[in-house]
Amino acid sequence: MTELDQKSDGRDTARTRDFARTAPPLPPLQFARWFWRQLTSMRTALLLLLMLALAAIPGSFIPQTKVDPAAVVRFGRAHETLTPIFDRLGLFSVFSSAWFSAIYILLMLSLVGCIVPRTFVYLRALRARPPKAPSRFDRLPASASYETDENSDAVLQRAAAVLRQKRWRVDVDAVAGGSGVVRAEKGYLREAGNLTFHIAAVGVLVAVAIGSLWGYKGSVIVVEGEGFSNTLTQYDDFSAGGLFDASALTPFSLQLDRFDARFEIDGPQQGQPREFEARGSYVPEPGAESAPFDIQVNHPLDVGGSSVFLVGQGYAPVITIRDGEGELVFSGPVPFLPEDASYTSSGVIKVPQSVPEELGFEGFFLPTAVDVNGVPRSAHPAAANPALALFVYAGDLGLGDGLPQSVFALDKRGLTQVRGPDGNPVRLLLQPGDTAAIPGGLGTISFDGVRQFARFQIGHSPAKAIALGAAVLGIAGLMASLFIRPRRAWIRTRRRDGRTLVEVARLDRVSGADLGADVEALVRDLRASSATTEGSATSEGKADT
Amino acid sequence: MSTEQWATLSNNAVAAATVVFGLACIAHLIEWSITRQVSGADTSRAETVGAEIARPARQAVSAGQVGAFDGGQDAQSRRELAGEELGADEERVARFGRLGIALTVLAAACLLVGVVSRGFAAERAPWGNMYEFATLGLLVVVTIYLGLVRFMKAQWLGGIVTGFAVCMLGLAFLAYVPAGPLVPALDSYWLLLHVSAAATAGGAFTIGAGASIFYLLKAKAERETPEDQRTGYLWRLPSSTAIDRLAYRVHAFAFPVWTFAALIAGPIWAEHAWGRYWGWDPKEVWAFITWVVYAGYLHARATAGWRGKGAAIIALIGFATFLFDFIGVNLIASGQHTYSGL
Ligand code: HEM
Numbered sequence: 001m002t003e004l005d006q007k008s009d010g011r012d013t014a015r016t017r018d019f020a021r022t023a024p025p026l027p028p029l030q031f032a033r034w035f036w037r038q039l040t041s042m043r044t045a046l047l048l049l050l051m052l053a054l055a056a057i058p059g060s061f062i063p064q065t066k067v068d069p070a071a072v073v074r075f076g077r078a079h080e081t082l083t084p085i086f087d088r089l090g091l092f093s094v095f096s097s098a099w100f101s102a103i104y105i106l107l108m109l110s111l112v113g114c115i116v117p118r119t120f121v122y123l124r125a126l127r128a129r130p131p132k133a134p135s136r137f138d139r140l141p142a143s144a145s146y147e148t149d150e151n152s153d154a155v156l157q158r159a160a161a162v163l164r165q166k167r168w169r170v171d172v173d174a175v176a177g178g179s180g181v182v183r184a185e186k187g188y189l190r191e192a193g194n195l196t197f198h199i200a201a202v203g204v205l206v207a208v209a210i211g212s213l214w215g216y217k218g219s220v221i222v223v224e225g226e227g228f229s230n231t232l233t234q235y236d237d238f239s240a241g242g243l244f245d246a247s248a249l250t251p252f253s254l255q256l257d258r259f260d261a262r263f264e265i266d267g268p269q270q271g272q273p274r275e276f277e278a279r280g281s282y283v284p285e286p287g288a289e290s291a292p293f294d295i296q297v298n299h300p301l302d303v304g305g306s307s308v309f310l311v312g313q314g315y316a317p318v319i320t321i322r323d324g325e326g327e328l329v330f331s332g333p334v335p336f337l338p339e340d341a342s343y344t345s346s347g348v349i350k351v352p353q354s355v356p357e358e359l360g361f362e363g364f365f366l367p368t369a370v371d372v373n374g375v376p377r378s379a380h381p382a383a384a385n386p387a388l389a390l391f392v393y394a395g396d397l398g399l400g401d402g403l404p405q406s407v408f409a410l411d412k413r414g415l416t417q418v419r420g421p422d423g424n425p426v427r428l429l430l431q432p433g434d435t436a437a438i439p440g441g442l443g444t445i446s447f448d449g450v451r452q453f454a455r456f457q458i459g460h461s462p463a464k465a466i467a468l469g470a471a472v473l474g475i476a477g478l479m480a481s482l483f484i485r486p487r488r489a490w491i492r493t494r495r496r497d498g499r500t501l502v503e504v505a506r507l508d509r510v511s512g513a514d515l516g517a518d519v520e521a522l523v524r525d526l527r528a529s530s531a532t533t534e535g536s537a538t539s540e541g542k543a544d545t
Numbered sequence: 546m547s548t549e550q551w552a553t554l555s556n557n558a559v560a561a562a563t564v565v566f567g568l569a570c571i572a573h574l575i576e577w578s579i580t581r582q583v584s585g586a587d588t589s590r591a592e593t594v595g596a597e598i599a600r601p602a603r604q605a606v607s608a609g610q611v612g613a614f615d616g617g618q619d620a621q622s623r624r625e626l627a628g629e630e631l632g633a634d635e636e637r638v639a640r641f642g643r644l645g646i647a648l649t650v651l652a653a654a655c656l657l658v659g660v661v662s663r664g665f666a667a668e669r670a671p672w673g674n675m676y677e678f679a680t681l682g683l684l685v686v687v688t689i690y691l692g693l694v695r696f697m698k699a700q701w702l703g704g705i706v707t708g709f710a711v712c713m714l715g716l717a718f719l720a721y722v723p724a725g726p727l728v729p730a731l732d733s734y735w736l737l738l739h740v741s742a743a744a745t746a747g748g749a750f751t752i753g754a755g756a757s758i759f760y761l762l763k764a765k766a767e768r769e770t771p772e773d774q775r776t777g778y779l780w781r782l783p784s785s786t787a788i789d790r791l792a793y794r795v796h797a798f799a800f801p802v803w804t805f806a807a808l809i810a811g812p813i814w815a816e817h818a819w820g821r822y823w824g825w826d827p828k829e830v831w832a833f834i835t836w837v838v839y840a841g842y843l844h845a846r847a848t849a850g851w852r853g854k855g856a857a858i859i860a861l862i863g864f865a866t867f868l869f870d871f872i873g874v875n876l877i878a879s880g881q882h883t884y885s886g887l
Contacts, residue, residue, distance in 0.1 A: 482797040
């Protein structure tokens with residue numbers, strides 16, 4: 001960075017040391033000023049960046065509520081002592097925890113505190129003329145000299161022309177008596193790029209914050225032939241930012257007519273999914289015309305600011321249940337959630353109306369059932385040979401106590417497993433069209449057929465376009481900042497023994513350039529048109545100071 | 546050709562590349578070990594070009610003469626400076642250096658065939674899973690390296706690059722999956738951009754890390770070795786300043802590309818596939834960490850007290866986080882990215 005900042009860094013440390021040694025309590029204003037200078041120093045920015053990286057690490061090893069709530073529950077069961085501690089430390093929601101927020105808010109403050117003064121400095125620098133030449137070129141990182149018979153003015157004029165042609169900003173100070181200096185500078189856009197990048201970084205963060213405060217995200221399972229309307233109660237799970245207003249949900253509804261899934265039938269990738277497609281119609285708002293949709297993975301449906309993404313799919317066996325008195329107590333498709341690549345899917349059916357006892361079923365749906373040593377398994381994700389394997393429970397489903405229950409799990413506390421005459425738990429194995437009697441006169445269950453379901457994720461994150469725009473702007477600024485080099489050059493002429501001594505020096509405000517080569521090139525350009533040359537020298541010291 | 550034939554060609558080509566990289570690596574190792582016996586004079590000393598003011602402890606390096614192993618004139622001036630008869634050994638060093646590079650070019654060609662024919666075998670762009678990402682990324686590494694050899698005489702990176710190539714291909718075989726089409730979530734143009742940019746940045750990070758290691762070694766040697774004991778491989782490398790410059794240039798190229806891969810193309814694709822542009826999935830967390838650490842590297846180069854050594858160490862940490870993102874996350878953490886092939 002600039003020598004200037006280096007100096008101010010040095011000053012800061014001196015101050016810190018002073019402060020620590022004598023430690024008289026600073027008056028508040030002075031303290032505030034001291035604190036602000038510390039916060040906006042380059043070293044603090046660096047440390048905050050490294051701390052941010054460090055602080056993000058636990059978020060990848062410890063399950064996060066926002067990413068995978070089920071994994072958090074599993075973790076809680078496995079680690080009973082750790083979990084409350086982790087919970088208090090916010091380790092299950094690292095990225096919204098107080099300490100993570102503290103780091104990035106400090107970074108933002110530091111960033112703003114950095115950008116504002118630098119912008120003013122830059123605006124002044126834009127109008128400034130190239131700086132004065134240092135008195136001794138040999139102290140500079142790279143310099144060279146040669147002697148020529150040309151007179152000083154000719155050399156200076158040509159130097160100015162050569163540099164101007166290469167779009168340097170050039171000033172010539174010719175002094176009578178055969179000496180003078182050309183001062184030149186270029187690469188002003190670098191700092192502009194750097195500022196753009198840092199401002200864009202603030203922009204991205206603000207946009208992301210807006211998105212998460214006012215946005216929402218939810219998912220819902222929709223079985224073929226059924227529909228969904230965008231209200232809170234219809235979601236299977238739903239999360240929203242702190243400032244989200246539920247009445248602002250886009251009031252659309254949709255009907256899923258058909259879901260197509262294609263899997264690789266054979267070959268080395270047998271069973272890999274190839275194509276998923278959900279088709280149906282939607283009504284953008286009540287009273288509007290309905291329109292067809294065709295949602296695929298990577299091709300969401302956009303409705304009035306919300307987007308409907310296809311994020312999952314599976315099977316929903318259609319089931320009919322009659323109770324012990326022959327009454328129809330259940331009829332319809334039940335989504336079973338896929339658990340592995342062959343779509344072995346698990347699910348439960350709850351039948352609170354049945355008499356004499358409430359019934360619960362728990363088990364697996366197998367799209368391509370095969371028998372592996374007496375255990376039914378699924379061999380392929382396509383529904384080629386569907387089967388349903390269920391255990392039966394009877395008793396009290398626990399739905400009466402008003403506590404919310406997952407539709408994908410049975411609360412077995414009030415239930416007993418139904419056993420056959422041999423005392424073993426009953427396992428019903430059904431294929432489409434089959435009906436089985438539940439032992440003990442509890443009723444019958446029929447497996448009527450299979451439908452597919454789609455899991456849609458519906459969400460809206462405002463300021464998405466702003467975040468993207470800022471990110472793109474940021475990259476443009478970054479590239480300007482990294483690839484444009486702010487450069488300074490001086491060319492000085494002096495009379496020596498009746499000839500003209502030409503000295504050339506370069507100094508960069510940022511490291512990374514091969515200054516020696518630059519100086520050589522410059523000398524070559526200068527001498528290109530003058531044939532009378534003698535004795536030249538190049539030197540480069542530590543270019544990266 | 547049928548897709549099966551393409552697949553076979555691809556597998557054979559990648560296997561051949563592995564073997565040839567191994568040979569190239571051996572050639573460079575021999576080059577190193579002979580160099581240790583040769584009392585090679587400090588090239589950086591040899592390259593001081595008639596400076597007007599002799600400053601003590603200055604590492605003067607001129608462009609175009611940095612670390613030339615095989616330049617006749619260079620060897621000449623070295624010999625004169627060191628005042629030693631190096632003749633035959635010097636020749637052998639140079640021969641093994643050239644052999645290493647020739648083998649690397651051959652291996653790169655095999656790898657290119659492997660990657661391209663993999664694309665024909667799978668009938669899509671060949672970067673849909675970890676195996677393909679590794680082979681593609683390595684192709685980028687080697688291409689950048691050979692470019693640097695051609696234009697910046699960076700053959701001193703040879704041993705480390707070819708060694709890395711062998712390790713990486715070994716790991717890639719562990720992650721091998723047969724060529725085939727992609728699962729629907731991976732079927733997206735943004736994924737193509739995302740992965741190719743990530744591979745490019747990763748390739749450059751690799752070269753940058755190699756250069757940073759050499760920088761640390763050379764800078765330490767320059768600080769600690771007395772002038773008269775400067776013999777051996779390190780002293781044939783360019784000055785630490787020149788190495789640092791190369792490392793910076795490579796990183797400065799890689800960082801915006803990584804920014805694009807991880808913070809633009811990736812989120813756009815994630816938005817299309819999963820309905821959210823950023824979800825703190827472990828892969829995303831580590832991509833973010835990598836990005837932040839490399840931003841730290843660029844900052845460190847501009848922060849008093851952190852230039853040089855501090856910055857180089859941060860760059861190496863950055864590379865470690867990149868490797869972890871690419872390999873470790875798939876192995877240990879579970880997330881939405883994990884179904885991409887391992
Ligand atoms: C969100 C946090 C930040 C990120 C991601 C970030 C990133 C970067 C990057 C990538 C560069 C390299 C560009 C280049 O070399 O020209 C850079 C340069 C710079 N940053 Fe930051 N930065 C952040 C915060 C800050 C803060 C808080 C400050 C104020 C102290 C700051 C001051 C600078 C300066 C002065 C440079 C120019 C360095 C040079 O001249 O080489 N940055 N920053």
